[in-house]
Amino acid sequence: MKINKxxxxxxxxxxxxxxxxxSDSSESSSSSSGDKEIKFMHLWPEGSSKQHYDVxxxxxxxxxxxHEGVKVDLEVLSNEQYKDKLRVLSTSKELPxxxxxxxxxFLEPYVGGNMFAPLDDVIGDQLSDSFVxxxxxxxxxxxxTYGLPLELNIVTLYYNKAMFDEQGLEAPKTFEELxxxxxxxxxxxxxxxxxxxxxxxxxxxxxMYLADRLGGAEVLNKAIDRSGSFExxxxxxxxxxxxxLVDMGAFVNxxxxxxxxxxxxxxxxxxxxxxxxxTWDLPNYTTNETVPQEFRDSVEYLxxxxxxxxxxxxxxxxxxxxxLFVAEDSKxxxxxxxxxxxxxxxxxxxxxxxxxxxxxxxxxxxxxxxxEMYIDILNELNEASNITLFADVQMSPDVAQVHLxxxxxxxxxxxxxxxxxxxxEDALSK
Amino acid sequence: MNKVMSNKLLIALYISPAxxxxxxxxxxxxxxxxYYGLMEWDGIGDKTFIGLENYINGLQDMKFWSSAYxxxxxxxxxxxxxxxxxxxxxxxxxxxKGSDLLRKIYLIPMLLSSVAIAQLWIKVYNPSNGILNxxxxxxxxxxxxxxxxxxxxxLFAIFIPILWQYAGFYILIYYAALKNIPxxxxxxxxxxxxxxxxxxTKIKLPLIKEVVSVTVVLAIVGSLKxxxxxxxxxxxxxxxxSEVMASYxxxxxxxxxxxxxxxxxxxxxxxxxLIVTFIVRKLTTPKERIEY
Numbered sequence: 207m208k209i210n211k212x213x214x215x216x217x218x219x220x221x222x223x224x225x226x227x228x229s230d231s232s233e234s235s236s237s238s239s240g241d242k243e244i245k246f247m248h249l250w251p252e253g254s255s256k257q258h259y260d261v262x263x264x265x266x267x268x269x270x271x272x273h274e275g276v277k278v279d280l281e282v283l284s285n286e287q288y289k290d291k292l293r294v295l296s297t298s299k300e301l302p303x304x305x306x307x308x309x310x311x312f313l314e315p316y317v318g319g320n321m322f323a324p325l326d327d328v329i330g331d332q333l334s335d336s337f338v339x340x341x342x343x344x345x346x347x348x349x350x351t352y353g354l355p356l357e358l359n360i361v362t363l364y365y366n367k368a369m370f371d372e373q374g375l376e377a378p379k380t381f382e383e384l385x386x387x388x389x390x391x392x393x394x395x396x397x398x399x400x401x402x403x404x405x406x407x408x409x410x411x412x413x414m415y416l417a418d419r420l421g422g423a424e425v426l427n428k429a430i431d432r433s434g435s436f437e438x439x440x441x442x443x444x445x446x447x448x449x450x451l452v453d454m455g456a457f458v459n460x461x462x463x464x465x466x467x468x469x470x471x472x473x474x475x476x477x478x479x480x481x482x483x484x485t486w487d488l489p490n491y492t493t494n495e496t497v498p499q500e501f502r503d504s505v506e507y508l509x510x511x512x513x514x515x516x517x518x519x520x521x522x523x524x525x526x527x528x529x530l531f532v533a534e535d536s537k538x539x540x541x542x543x544x545x546x547x548x549x550x551x552x553x554x555x556x557x558x559x560x561x562x563x564x565x566x567x568x569x570x571x572x573x574x575x576x577x578e579m580y581i582d583i584l585n586e587l588n589e590a591s592n593i594t595l596f597a598d599v600q601m602s603p604d605v606a607q608v609h610l611x612x613x614x615x616x617x618x619x620x621x622x623x624x625x626x627x628x629x630x631e632d633a634l635s636k
Numbered sequence: 637m638n639k640v641m642s643n644k645l646l647i648a649l650y651i652s653p654a655x656x657x658x659x660x661x662x663x664x665x666x667x668x669x670x671y672y673g674l675m676e677w678d679g680i681g682d683k684t685f686i687g688l689e690n691y692i693n694g695l696q697d698m699k700f701w702s703s704a705y706x707x708x709x710x711x712x713x714x715x716x717x718x719x720x721x722x723x724x725x726x727x728x729x730x731x732x733k734g735s736d737l738l739r740k741i742y743l744i745p746m747l748l749s750s751v752a753i754a755q756l757w758i759k760v761y762n763p764s765n766g767i768l769n770x771x772x773x774x775x776x777x778x779x780x781x782x783x784x785x786x787x788x789x790x791l792f793a794i795f796i797p798i799l800w801q802y803a804g805f806y807i808l809i810y811y812a813a814l815k816n817i818p819x820x821x822x823x824x825x826x827x828x829x830x831x832x833x834x835x836x837t838k839i840k841l842p843l844i845k846e847v848v849s850v851t852v853v854l855a856i857v858g859s860l861k862x863x864x865x866x867x868x869x870x871x872x873x874x875x876x877x878s879e880v881m882a883s884y885x886x887x888x889x890x891x892x893x894x895x896x897x898x899x900x901x902x903x904x905x906x907x908x909x910l911i912v913t914f915i916v917r918k919l920t921t922p923k924e925r926i927e928y
Contacts (some may be wrong), residue, residue: 239726296680315893354660397764404873460782461761462874463790468762477764604892615875620787 242538244545245247245302247281249528259560268449269545275458276541278524293301296321301533303542304549307353309344309526310599312423313607316531317347323532323539324350325546332547335569336554340593341526341566353529354550355566359484359511360524360583363413364491368504369396369414369479381419381447381513388456391479397458399451400478401617402469404462404496406610407598409617410562411482411523412451414597415510416444419517423592429630430600445623452617462618476501482510484524485583489562492577507579509586518591525595526566601634608633655692655716666906678893690900700901703872703879704908706791710798711859711879711912717799718806718851725810726836739811743804746854754868757797758784784870794878799866802858804846806851814840849920856916860909881905 246266250258260283266278281302283291288306295301301321316322329342330350338358345353365377370387370424373394378384391398403409417426421440428434429441436442451457458469458478466483474497475488490497491505530546532539551586554567559574564583571584595621598606612629615621621629671895673690675683694700724742727737745753763782772780780908783793825835841848863882866872872879872887879887885905889898 249744255690289692315678318678321680337782403868406873458764460785463761463763463782463784463786465758468758472764602893604894607887607892611875614873618785618787618874620875 219372222622225238241275241277242541243277243279244263244304244538244542245279245281246280246545247283247288247292247302247305249283249285251282251284254284255561258557258563261556261560264556268552269548272632273541273544276545278545299535301536303533303536304546305522305531305533306356306528306530307345307531307597309353309355310595311425311602312599313347313352314602318350320534320606322352322354323534323536325354325532325543326351326544328354328547334563336551336567338566338568338587338593340595344526344595344599345529347458353531354546355526355529356550356553356563357486357527357529358524358564358566358593359486360522360564360587361415361482361484361592362507362522362583362586363506363510364473364481364483364487364505366473366476366479366501366504367506369476377508379508380511380515383455384511386456387480388451390453397455397472397478398480399457400469400473400481401457402459402464402466403457403614403617404464404513405466406597406613408466408469408482409448409461409613410597410609412593413432413444413448413613413616414523415482416447416513417441418521418523418594419510419513420444420447423518423521423594426594426597427600430634431598432634436627436634437624442623442627445626448616449619452619462614474501476504485564486527488564488579492579494564498525520586520590521592521594522586523596524588524593525599529566541574605630605633655779661810669899670903671899672896673903675896675899678898679895680893683896686896688899693897694900694904697775699879700874700881700884700904702876703881703884706878707860707880707882708809708864709791709855710795710862713795714799714855714859715852717803718848718855721803721806722810722848724803725807725814726840728807729811729814730745730832739807742807745801746803746808747806750864751868753797754865757865758785758869761793766810783869785874787874789873790870790878794865794869797869798862801865802855809847809851810844817843827841849917852920853916857909857913860912881908 209307227364237272248262250262252259263280266280270278286404292301292307294303296316296319299321307322309337312321329337333354337355341355342351342353343353345355369391370377373390374386375390376383378387388398401408401412414426417440420443421438425434425438425440429436429438435486458464458472461469469478470481470483470487470490472478491507492500494502512519530549532542532546536542550567554565554569555574557563558566558569558580559576564580564581564587568588569584571581571588574581576584598609612621612626615629616623616626672683674685674687676686676689677683728739728742748756760766761783763769763780763785766783768783769780781789784790821839821843822835825839830838859883862880863886866878866880866883867886870878872883881901882905885898885901888894888901894897
């Protein structure tokens with residue numbers, strides 16, 4: 207009988223506990239009178255991106271000190287979770303006042319849903335001429351800018367100088383020299399180029415550079431914005447060159463099944479001499495203490511070579527990474543905009559010196575204490591004639607998916623260059 | 637306790653938490669996704685009603701059908717593999733030395749999380765440094781295949797870890813069922829002079845028929861909605877060669893931002909699974925119940 211009663215009590219308790227859990231027990235924690243609270247969400251958790259995390263906290267602390275009565279309420283999530291949460295919050299119209307977004311294609315649905323505030327006034331007032339050309343533009347849609355870029359990445363070909371020296375090779379300046387380098391390594395039984403094409407955007411980098419060198423800076427952009435076509439001879443030839451490289455055995459065995467991380471580890475364990483990747487990897491080749499010093503010393507970079515004498519080596523593939531947005535229906539929109547602008551201004555130098563991020567704002571490289579490769583890349587950026595935004599970022603998400611699938615098929619030789627062009631035309635004309 | 641169970645109100649109260657959870661977490665989203673399937677929706681902006689267009693597109697979408705084909709292939713292979721598990725369970729349930737230890741060994745993959753298994757097998761399959769290809773090279777295979785990159789092999793290369801992952805689960809079920817058979821029946825058969833093989837096929841197997849039929853349903857349904865290892869190991873690639881229905885649905889909704897269409901595909905997946913389950917149940921349910 208006693209047990210019987212106890213079971214009853216327990217079950218009751220559990221039922222009520224459950225029901226209580228369902229109801230909204232939100233605490234009203236509005237802080238002291240008159241304080242304005244800016245909700246800020248970012249994607250650099252302390253665990254995985256400690257340096258970024260610290261820089262952000264420092265900027266927030268400074269801002270709060272300089273602006274009496276404004277508090278920044280921080281929420282930190284890791285990359286993929288961040289994307290998911292942003293989507294969920296946007297459907298319930300509860301976006302943070304300031305948060306992070308990616309450029310171009312990612313923005314589209316948010317801007318279409320009227321979620322992000324245009325920031326042209328902020329750029330005009332506080333940030334005019336502070337961004338590297340081409341970066342803020344990547345966040346523009348229909349003539350309005352919806353994001354303040356924080357990072358900038360350009361893609362260069364990293365190579366292992368020690369391995370090159372062993373074969374008596376020089377850094378290639380033209381595609382023909384590159385082909386020769388590939389042949390020499392091949393003959394010695396070394397796979398020449400690390401490529402993790404499971405992720406497909408990695409292969410897209412090769413295609414984009416070949417397209418840029420063969421057809422100039424605009425040909426790919428035009429094909430994507432529909433003032434041109436993927437059936438442009440230069441683009442078809444670029445696809446053909448990709449397959450020529452595959453035929454030569456330029457890329458590591460089984461690249462279509464490898465993730466970028468796996469390809470990277472092959473490059474970093476000195477099994478493979480070349481790797482095409484963006485500057486977000488720079489710390490691995492300069493400051494990262496967990497990477498053997500010997501390896502870091504032997505890595506150099508080179509600008510993607512010219513093809514058949516064509517192309518401008520100062521034209522880069524790349525693009526801004528994350529940027530800040532301000533929510534359209536934020537209750538503290540003016541403060542949020544002000545904070546975003548402040549953040550961007552503070553971010554530049556701190557980011558590059560403390561977190562190894564190439565910022566989207568202009569910095570004076572020579573005045574900073576940086577590893578040589580950073581200074582070179584920053585100077586490279588100052589001389590850049592053009593930065594072509596990553597193709598899969600430029601495209602809307604559904605077209606980007608077709609692009610990535612087609613890239614895998616092109617590299618895997620399941621598609622001819624003509625079919626590759628046609629797949630894009632079909633997807634874009636929908 | 638009897639008194640508690642005769643009180644209607646209390647019964648209602650006790651089942652309500654579970655019922656509520658199932659309703660909120662399963663049935664309502666299910667209906668909603670069928671409804672979203674009627675919309676043109678990117679998941680963020682406004683929804684536009686477009687009727688059955690998504691469903692019609694889905695039925696004409698070659699990529700969907702090829703992913704459905706892959707899912708059914710997986711279902712066939714997992715059903716066939718049940719035979720192997722059954723054989724192993726027969727051996728384990730007979731009194732051989734170390735069967736206890738073996739049973740635990742078979743169960744280990746089930747204790748690992750899918751992502752860990754995926755990472756493990758990605759390493760095994762690595763075309764240059766993976767244990768499999770290193771071994772193949774050792775025994776003189778000139779050009780061992782790049783397992784996860786070859787469109788004609790990738791699907792089967794992933795099937796192996798999937799089947800391996802669930803082996804322990806089915807072996808455990810069969811083992812329990814076999815142990816449940818009264819020793820007296822076996823004893824009687826033995827006295828009548830039945831061989832071990834006859835005991836297995838003529839007595840034990842018919843007695844656990846019901847369990848087998850349940851596992852067939854579990855294997856088929858599990859295969860049709862399978863997602864984890866595919867997503868981690870290849871995300872359906874290269875170029876859709878290892879895409880299954882669930883990964884295709886995920887790709888549409890979360891990579892292409894095509895929530896309406898993704899929901900429609902999800903709903904089609906549900907309908908296909910329901911029909912198949914119904915047919916399989918019809919075919920495999922034994923006519924009469926067995927009483928020991």
